[in-house]
Amino acid sequence: MEFQETVENLINGAAKPVDSLGLLERYLKKLMIAWEDIDCEIKPYHLIFAADNGIVEEGVAAYPPIITYLQAQNMVDGKATISCFCNYHQVPYSVIDIGINNENIAGINRRVAFGTKNFLKEEAMTSAQFSEAWSVGNDIVKNTITSLGANLISFGEMGIGNTTTSSAVLHAMTGILPEFVVGYGASANNAELIKRKCSVISRGVERHRNSFTRIGDILRCVGGFDIVAMTAGMVACTEMKTPFVFDGFIGAVAFACAARINKQVERYAIPSHLSKEPGMKYALLLGNILADDVPIQAKMGLGEGTGAILMVVLLKTMLFTIQHMARLSDFAIDTIIDSPGRGII
Numbered sequence: 001m002e003f004q005e006t007v008e009n010l011i012n013g014a015a016k017p018v019d020s021l022g023l024l025e026r027y028l029k030k031l032m033i034a035w036e037d038i039d040c041e042i043k044p045y046h047l048i049f050a051a052d053n054g055i056v057e058e059g060v061a062a063y064p065p066i067i068t069y070l071q072a073q074n075m076v077d078g079k080a081t082i083s084c085f086c087n088y089h090q091v092p093y094s095v096i097d098i099g100i101n102n103e104n105i106a107g108i109n110r111r112v113a114f115g116t117k118n119f120l121k122e123e124a125m126t127s128a129q130f131s132e133a134w135s136v137g138n139d140i141v142k143n144t145i146t147s148l149g150a151n152l153i154s155f156g157e158m159g160i161g162n163t164t165t166s167s168a169v170l171h172a173m174t175g176i177l178p179e180f181v182v183g184y185g186a187s188a189n190n191a192e193l194i195k196r197k198c199s200v201i202s203r204g205v206e207r208h209r210n211s212f213t214r215i216g217d218i219l220r221c222v223g224g225f226d227i228v229a230m231t232a233g234m235v236a237c238t239e240m241k242t243p244f245v246f247d248g249f250i251g252a253v254a255f256a257c258a259a260r261i262n263k264q265v266e267r268y269a270i271p272s273h274l275s276k277e278p279g280m281k282y283a284l285l286l287g288n289i290l291a292d293d294v295p296i297q298a299k300m301g302l303g304e305g306t307g308a309i310l311m312v313v314l315l316k317t318m319l320f321t322i323q324h325m326a327r328l329s330d331f332a333i334d335t336i337i338d339s340p341g342r343g344i345i
């Protein structure tokens, strides 16, 4: 029997109508197929990449950039939403300072620079900085899997201005107009801010367009260290055959980049929540995920990987449930097979 069939039999044969746990079944199946194991335990680890973005000079964010450092430190101190989510559910996590613009370091020091440059004026990062940020994402993920024994990685980020960098990357990848992609980010409804973001993104992407040969060029010219590290981390998970959960808009853009770089990424990627940012549905499509197939639709837009941790909790709940449920076959009734392949096992 193919392993996929074993997983399907396990889930479809539990004492419930077939497919009645919908997307939760679908993503549990994806986990087990990625692991090639059904008697497993989820060993999660949450990685939050924090970095500043030079583009904030253009007035594209409502909050000041100092919040990147302060909130990353809150995460380390257990006082941010994400740290409360992780601590409450006993999910270990690390904050990685990959490029905060502050004299102090928050979390693990893997700082590439004091933030990126303003992409309206120059490339956001140099090739050397891009490579370093990529290595940080790759190395941290591989180490978390091999040394810490994690078998499910989740990703989060923190960086004032990163809805602008993510929108710029998505616009550059797809040509979809910024007006369809850009949202309010961390600001309250502010039409002026949206207009400014759209204009900055169009002009910024136009300025660098001739340098775009590969996805890496787009990330280097208009992206951020957080997005580069998450993209590298998702590719690393794929190379290690380890499933991962991504979060909102910024995570979805990293997923889109990773899926373009390595087609196999789609096999290991699990979405968590659908962000308020309108661009997320387009980013998902680049990795063949429909917005309707995102399990948590709660109008969230916080980042930090908050939706990803909620999804990890849903997956843990599902795994325990499927491993402990009675079987349809225990009912000892003759047949209620509604269609081939979906019957009582």
Ligand SMILES: O=C(O)c1ccc[n+]([C@@H]2O[C@H](COP(=O)([O-])O)[C@@H](O)[C@H]2O)c1
Residues within 6 Å of the ligand: 060, 061, 062, 063, 157, 158, 159, 160, 161, 162, 163, 164, 184, 185, 186, 187, 247, 248, 249, 250, 251, 275, 276, 277, 300, 301, 302, 303, 304
């Ligand atoms: O993940 C999302 O979908 C999301 C949507 C809106 C805002 N954020 C968070 O807010 C920050 C970016 O917002 P902004 O307005 O400064 O670009 C950054 O720290 C993100 O984690 C995150």
Ligand SMILES: Cc1cc2nc[nH]c2cc1C
Residues within 6 Å of the ligand: 063, 067, 071, 157, 158, 159, 186, 302, 303, 304
């Ligand atoms: C307070 C605050 C917390 C955040 N967490 C992620 N992005 C954020 C942006 C702000 C402004």
